[in-house]
Amino acid sequence: MNMKKIEYIVGVLLLGLNFVGFSMEKPNVVFFLVDDFSWGALSSHGSNFHETPNIDKLARSGMTFTNGYAACTVCSPSRAAILTGCYPARTHLTDWIAGHRKPFEKLKVPDWNMKIDHERVVLPEALKELGYSTSFIGKWHLLPHRDKDLMKDHFPESHGFDQNIGGREWGQPKGRGKYMHPFDMPNVTSKEGDYLTDRLTDYAVEFIDQQENNPFFLYFSYYTVHGPLMAKPELIAKYKAKSKTGKFKHTNPVYAAMVQSLDESVGRVLDKLEEVGKANNTIVIFTGDNGAVGNNYCAGLRGAKGYSFEGGVREPFFIRGPGIPVDSFSEVPVIAMDFYPTILDLIGVPLKPDQHKDGLSLKPLLQQTGGIEHRSLFWHYPHYHKTMPYGAIRQGNYKLIEFFENGALELYDLEKDPSEKNNLTKKMPEKSDELLGNLEKWRLTVGAQKMSENPNYDPSKAGKGLKW
Ligand SMILES: [Ca+2]
Numbered sequence: 453m454n455m456k457k458i459e460y461i462v463g464v465l466l467l468g469l470n471f472v473g474f475s476m477e478k479p480n481v482v483f484f485l486v487d488d489f490s491w492g493a494l495s496s497h498g499s500n501f502h503e504t505p506n507i508d509k510l511a512r513s514g515m516t517f518t519n520g521y522a523a524c525t526v527c528s529p530s531r532a533a534i535l536t537g538c539y540p541a542r543t544h545l546t547d548w549i550a551g552h553r554k555p556f557e558k559l560k561v562p563d564w565n566m567k568i569d570h571e572r573v574v575l576p577e578a579l580k581e582l583g584y585s586t587s588f589i590g591k592w593h594l595l596p597h598r599d600k601d602l603m604k605d606h607f608p609e610s611h612g613f614d615q616n617i618g619g620r621e622w623g624q625p626k627g628r629g630k631y632m633h634p635f636d637m638p639n640v641t642s643k644e645g646d647y648l649t650d651r652l653t654d655y656a657v658e659f660i661d662q663q664e665n666n667p668f669f670l671y672f673s674y675y676t677v678h679g680p681l682m683a684k685p686e687l688i689a690k691y692k693a694k695s696k697t698g699k700f701k702h703t704n705p706v707y708a709a710m711v712q713s714l715d716e717s718v719g720r721v722l723d724k725l726e727e728v729g730k731a732n733n734t735i736v737i738f739t740g741d742n743g744a745v746g747n748n749y750c751a752g753l754r755g756a757k758g759y760s761f762e763g764g765v766r767e768p769f770f771i772r773g774p775g776i777p778v779d780s781f782s783e784v785p786v787i788a789m790d791f792y793p794t795i796l797d798l799i800g801v802p803l804k805p806d807q808h809k810d811g812l813s814l815k816p817l818l819q820q821t822g823g824i825e826h827r828s829l830f831w832h833y834p835h836y837h838k839t840m841p842y843g844a845i846r847q848g849n850y851k852l853i854e855f856f857e858n859g860a861l862e863l864y865d866l867e868k869d870p871s872e873k874n875n876l877t878k879k880m881p882e883k884s885d886e887l888l889g890n891l892e893k894w895r896l897t898v899g900a901q902k903m904s905e906n907p908n909y910d911p912s913k914a915g916k917g918l919k920w
Pocket of ligand 1: 741742
């Protein structure tokens with residue numbers, strides 16, 4: 453057979469594969485989702501104690517969104533928002549599963565949803581339809597675990613992932629050794645001395661190694677840096693020694709060691725992409741699900757995980773990939789629901805607007821071909837946590853927070869006052885009214901669940917959480 457004939461046959465085969473969705477051209481997708489992680493934990497953003505060379509390099513290799521947001525100030529709703537492309541207020545999955553049990557508060561928490569409904573075509577399902585092999589690694593935290601029967605139908609494998617490494621109902625490692633062997637997690641083996649972040653990374657690089665010409669979606673959803681704070685002894689020793697060498701903003705050697713293990717993990721995955729020659733044809737995303745625990749890591753923003761302020765929701769938000777200039781920045785406010793349409797658009801397939809209803813494709817920003825539609829961003833948290841129940845809107849540079857118990861309003865100009873210190877409601881009552889009106893309109897549009905007066909309200913018991 454001559455070369456021309458071989459080329460012809462290969463061409464026809466590729467065309468055929470392309471037709472059924474197995475294009476070699478489609479970019480792969482690697483999604484790093486870090487738990488309870490904020491800007492301030494990165495060495496490039498103010499931590500002279502932590503060491504994050506790989507994450508910092510990843511950020512520089514694509515676009516950094518300086519106003520990137522999580523959809524919620526706690527875990528599960530943010531995770532569901534990434535996968536569904538819908539606001540937590542729309543899916544009614546509005547709190548971490550299973551949430552606090554506080555039955556004596558002034559307001560009654562609505563009957564919210566502790567799962568992703570199967571009628572929704574989630575991001576991994578959309579990619580699977582396109583011929584992607586899909587891997588879930590790490591923390592899932594989207595199981596209705598107070599309903600054991602229902603729970604069986606909501607593991608990652610039931611939501612479009614071919615494999616599930618480590619995903620359970622847990623919001624943090626709860627196996628016998630937690631971050632240390634033994635992990636007691638689905639499809640995770642371990643031996644003495646194994647550290648969870650490293651072990652999950654083994655599976656991530658193995659998954660990349662196993663892929664041939666099919667495109668793949670690796671969703672690496674870290675358990676780290678959620679508590680309990682546990683790290684490798686040699687790294688803890690390193691940071692203990694470092695803490696004695698000068699004055700640092702951060703001083704927790706265990707946390708710093710966890711961050712280093714995270715950074716090394718990201719580095720190993722990116723190195724593997726290089727090694728197999730797929731780095732240039734892979735979209736890589738890095739973000740967090742909510743702010744850090746404790747304001748110390750929130751880079752000067754107010755609040756932290758569980759609060760209504762920017763420290764609870766403003767996240768590292770980096771995207772690199774084909775056609776995205778290195779070292780580029782965007783100040784446009786963007787949010788977790790945008791990942792779903794953005795990924796489809798970067799792959800070059802039609803969007804699914806009836807699915808990712810609350811996301812916008814960021815491709816025009818990423819490839820610097822134009823802007824995106826002007827819109828406001830919203831949060832809806834009808835639950836008691838560190839914050840009181842609240843709703844919020846970001847419209848342009850202004851952010852209004854409404855606390856549901858007493859109707860108290862706080863208005864901030866995030867450009868002039870990113871730390872939310874100066875409440876402008878008295879100075880700008882019209883702006884405040886305008887944003888409140890838009891927030892109310894939005895709640896109706898998405899069908900947000902409202903809180904109601906609590907018949908069991910007992911001021912003497914309010915504020916106390918009970919066990920489920
Ligand atoms: Ca979290």
